Amino acid sequence: MVSGRGFRPGIPVRREPEESDNRKKALASALAALNDRERRIFEARRLAEDPSTLEDLASKFGVSRERVRQIGVRAFEKVQKPPTPGAGRRVGR
Secondary structure: OOOOOOOOOOOOOOOOOHHHHHHHHHHHHHOOOOOHHHHHHHHHHHHHHHOOOOHHHHHHHOOHHHHHHHHHHHHHHHHHOEEEEOOOOOOOO
């Protein structure tokens, strides 16, 4: 049995704002793992309402369409990885 304030059986608990905030934080954290070019390509291809074409991005960045595709794939793989503690920190010798 679930107890707590405001719980009523049969009535779903609304958590959309909290889930939305968590998703935004997770996305921001994932994008932080990308370098500037990866982030810009990822955002233009995956997050834009009207995604840019490989051709458009190739012209913008001065590389081939295939290179833009490769960078986009690598960025997507990085974004999908769970963050690791201490990632991005360099340890001095």
